[in-house]
Amino acid sequence: MPPYMIPLCLIPFIIQASHSMGAQINETTIPEGSEINIAGPQSWVSPSGRFAFGFYPKGEGFSIGVWLVTDPSRFIMWTAFRNDPPVSGGSILLTAGGSLQWIPPNQGFQGKVISAAPTSATSAAILDTGNFVLYDAKKQVAWFTFGTPTDTLLPGQNLPPGNQLFSSVSDTNHAIGKYRISNQPDGNLVMYPIGAIDPNSAYWNTGTYAQNFLLTLTLDPNGTLWLFNRNSPYRMVLFLTNQSLSASPESESYYHLTLDADGILRLYSHVFFKQGGAPKTKVEWLVPPSNDRCSVKGVCGPNSFCQVTSSGETRCSCLPGFEFLSANQSTQGCRRAQTAIFELSTNGYAEELGMGAYGTVFKGVLTNSGNKGIVVKRLERMAEDGEREFQWEVRAIARTHHRNLVRLLGFCNEGAYRLVYEYMPNGSLANLLFKRDATLPSWSNRIAIALDVARGLQYLHEEIEVPIIHCDIKPENILIDSSGMAKIADFGLAKLLIGNQTKTFTGVRGTRGYLAPEWSKNTAITVKVDIYSFAVMLLEIISCRKSMALKLAGEECNISEWAYEYMFSGEMKEVAAGKGVDEVELERMVKIGIWCTQNEPVTRPVMKSVVQMMEGSMQVQRPPPPASFSQSLR
Structure with missing residues (x-):
């Protein structure tokens, strides 16, 4: 009425x-x-x-x-x-x-x-x-x-003049929620969003501002609601x-x-x-009234719009590209949808680049940054593992800044977790070494790539406040940028050494063929597990062969046994693939690879020494036999 x-x-x-x-x-x-x-x-x-x-x-x-x-x-x-x-x-x-x-x-x-x-x-x-x-x-x-x-x-x-009621959340x-009704000194009873002082923000009023006297709002016990002036007969x-x-x-x-x-x-x-x-x-x-509920200013919150349903109820919907701030409170408004941003930037996850730890990697473009190429890693494994992997990866890479580590540009920690990295146009080292019909990188380029990875690992192990064990060094996790520089990627299995730790206990992490023997011994691990994995990859870089596809005298062997056999027999040149191989450099790299795949972690050199040996500033002694194939097969 x-x-x-x-x-x-x-x-x-x-x-x-x-x-x-x-x-x-x-x-x-x-x-x-x-x-x-x-x-x-x-x-x-x-x-x-x-x-x-x-x-x-x-x-x-x-x-x-x-x-x-x-x-x-x-x-x-x-x-x-x-x-x-x-x-x-x-x-x-x-x-x-x-x-x-x-x-x-x-x-x-x-x-x-x-x-x-x-x-x-x-x-x-x-x-x-x-x-x-x-x-x-x-x-x-x-x-x-x-x-x-x-x-x-x-x-x-x-409700006397100058007083207000405030809605609840x-x-x-x-x-106190989002709305107020004010009995104004001008005699008008007005409803506003909280914080609004502009009369144009009002969404309902009694229109009694022209009466030129104060009014009081009152409710009688019989349910009659009215405005009256105490000093006049006005009602x-x-x-x-x-x-x-x-x-x-x-x-x-x-x-x-x-x-x-x-x-x-x-x-x-x-x-x-x-x-x-x-x-x-x-x-x-x-x-x-019921048919005008959407006239309430801000009823659906920012970045949303209001509709009145056939039953007279209000329904809030988000603008395209936005999602509700709270799934249970649609009136709180919407924010730009992280999922929508990722879907737009990857064209609906159209171009898959490969698989990482716990997730799939897609190519994308940031259109608001000059069409900058990006990589979006979408975590897809079971929820508990996926959340743990996400936390490890963000914590690890957020602490780092080095030219030989892939740079994390951003992440989304709601819903399906997503990580955004800089795009490496030349793909992974695995594609360069093992992809059929691919042009084999030159000897000097391969050694430069190996040295890039070694320097990145030296930084992770020895040059930051909280050392990081990557735990999954392999060619698939080494990416090559447009200038040919190698960068370590995929920190999903990384382990941080907190405080004065030099070793830690953890479940087996990594990839078969690159795992150090200590992973199978239920013992503490150190940065030496990365050095073992790096050495396996170094020998793969030299030979352009996969570590698990080798035989000696008809028997399966790991790549370090295979390389040691050729070195011991004086046929070192058989280890290297391609032309233009520097034989002195080849011998040095093979020796480094064998030293770094020794069965006992203490026998393996630290990463600083590995870099110095690769650069030629430290002499490399003849190594003992490496860990056997049965010890490295996990």
Whole structure:
């Protein structure tokens, strides 16, 4: 029913009814020193049993407030400390000092005053109107909840000029939400989003700003809602209850006006039947009306839009390329969808580059960065492993900055985890060495690649504050940039050495054929496992052969045994592939490879020594036989 001017002849009747109903106040006195607590009893109840004041459940704890008892649910009418987190314990005490306080369970903490009474209280009561009142020694009202409304007006409660109601966050969270209704000094009752001061931000008003006098909003016990001026006969009825429905001998009705979390102002009725049974709750009036709910500014939050369904409900949807901030709270708005960004940048994951630890790698382009090439690694394995792998990879590579390590450009840690790396146009070392019909890199280029990897490993092992064991050095994890420089990639299995650690215990990580013997011994591992894997790869770089596809005298062998046999027999040239091989350099590289694949970790050189030997600044002695094929086959 729209607002209208009520005939003056009806005013005395309504005022008289209002006063007579308001005069029927029942109360049970709560004396000084009375206390309720979460362990029980949790509340003080009005004489009729319809209203209660005390602790009510909120999330994992409790809040303090007044509610209408409508079992099995409850309607919250007033809340203390709205924006505070829930409490897990404590009590409410009407102290000897005359204040109402929440007393925390830990005695070392000071209580928190609920009432702001100018005089000391000696008693209290929760009335059948829903008003919780403190009285002084003269039985005068010292403080009452009706004087500090939150999001609701009850019958007999006013919203004077200059006062506001603030919506809650949700039906279960009564912290201050997104909307307010303001009884403005110009006489206009206006609804705004919180924080908005521009009149153009208002989404509903009574249009009473031209009356040139102050108005008070009030709700009568019979459910009539109106604006009036205390010094004139002016009355403007916003809603007039059907008296025949509200005055039934078989039932009694309770009303309240609430600014709900969705920004809609609703007048509720709760009909309690004298013969018992569940009460009947109904929305008697609301603004904006059902067909105009999307007029509420910001009802769906940023980056979204509102639609009214056929049932009159609002439905929030995200703009294209955005996703909800909270899947359970669509009214909180949307943010740019990380998944959509990745799908757009990879053209729907169209070009697969290969597989990494726990995930697939795709090529993409950042169109807003000059079509910069990127690689998106999408983790796809079981959730527990995928999350652990993601954390390892981000933690490891975020600590590093070296020319021979692939650079992490960004990541998404929601939903399906994704990592974004710089794109290496020349692909992986495995493609260069083993891909059929590929042009074999020259000897000098292959040695340069090996030295790049060695320097990257030296940095990881010896030159950063927290050493990193890569745990999966192999040609597939070495990428080549546009200038031919090699960079270590895929830190998904990496292990960080925290503090003064030089070794660590962990489950087997890595790839068959590149695993050091100690992985199978249930013993601590060190950076020497990377040195073993590097040596296997170094011999693959020299020979352009896969380490697991070799035989000696018809028997399978690992690549270091194979290379040692040729070195021992004086046929070193048989180890190297391609033309232009430097035989002195070849011998040095083979010796390094065999030294680094020794069975005992202590016998293998550290990475700094490996780099020096590869550069020719350190002499390389003739090595003993390497670990056998059976020891390295895992």
